[in-house]
């Protein structure tokens with residue numbers, strides 16, 4: 001049985017935001033619009049948290065030098081550049097950082113200055129993921145976002161300038177699609193504006209209404225006007241076509257890039273390799289087994305204290321972690337353009353030829369219907385979702401994987417440590433949303 005490849009990636013979770021957006025159920029701590037990490041409002045909270053995350057990094061089991069680092073949140077650009085440098089230094093001390101490593105920082109428009117961007121780049125950040133979401137002030141206000149159109153445009157122009165003069169290696173713009181009241185024309189307008197700004201990478205997520213959010217409450221009250229399913233699927237198809245014409249490749253369900261700009265950190269996860277993660281709510285899987293840290297500061301601090309006494313969690317140790325299951329490998333692999341080779345994936349999980357011949361045809365049989373419907377295509381042993389149809393309706397196919405997995409006799413794959421089958425994450429490594 002093979003475990004994940006040795007981890008060469010790390011995710012750091014910075015949970016602080018100005019305020020909680022109306023659709024967000026991430027593990028975040030809203031600190032108010034006036035937060036100032038240096039020594040203003042919220043600074044003590046931020047500093048206390050940084051002590052915790054630094055403690056976690058310093059007490060991590062060792063591993064090989066890192067090839068990718070992703071600082072996400074939350075709004076990591078609320079940190080001062082020196083605080084970010086401190087985190088990067090701690091990772092370098094613990095693991096080392098490979099020459100040419102991809103170091104990404106999530107940044108929100110209006111949460112940093114040009115000087116701060118400059119300083120961050122000097123400290124090693126070479127890729128920015130910018131949470132633009134929309135170019136429309138009314139939409140942004142309706143999402144509960146703090147920034148406005150002019151902030152998005154300004155930040156995009158800075159990013160593009162930094163890319164052109166080599167201070168950044170790449171940058172990405174995040175957009176949300178299928179928002180309340182968003183029709184075809186409005187979405188086409190968003191895409192047109194986005195392409196004009198020339199981000200080399202775009203992440204596009206469809207709005208999903210999560211329990212406990214303001215949007216969920218509005219939906220219950222019947223005042224959230226979400227697009228109908230057909231309209232939403234049309235916009236997904238339009239997106240792929242529009243961006244393909246503009247020179248972007250859809251390399252994963254939610255991610256589009258110009259040549260050479262696919263996120264290396266994201267690909268680590270989809271390739272089945274392991275990754276470290278640090279911070280409250282962050283999910284790590286250095287050797288295949290996923291482990292999610294507690295989602296509140298108090299519980300996270302307590303967990304760190306317990307680790308000090310009991311030693312690292314078993315999933316963090318190569319000798320005791322449960323390897324990645326075939327189910328997980330298929331669920332994450334199918335999200336990518338390359339798709340999955342069933343036989344190969346099963347062999348990576350240590351399946352014998354006998355076990356493969358016993359169980360894999362059942363899954364192939366379940367997938368046949370999707371071939372006929374044009375949702376999947378098959379080349380030799382490799383299966384993949386068609387784009388845009390299969391990717392737009394990927395849930396149907398992923399559910400079929402889960403049902404097949406649950407129908408297997410318990411000995412088909414070693415049980416997970418908890419005995420509970422876990423669901424895949426659709427986010428990049430470590431992101432808990």
Ligand code: SF4
Nearest residue numbers: 017020021024073074
């Ligand atoms: S959507 Fe992003 S900025 Fe808004 S609360 Fe969630 S993590 Fe913070």
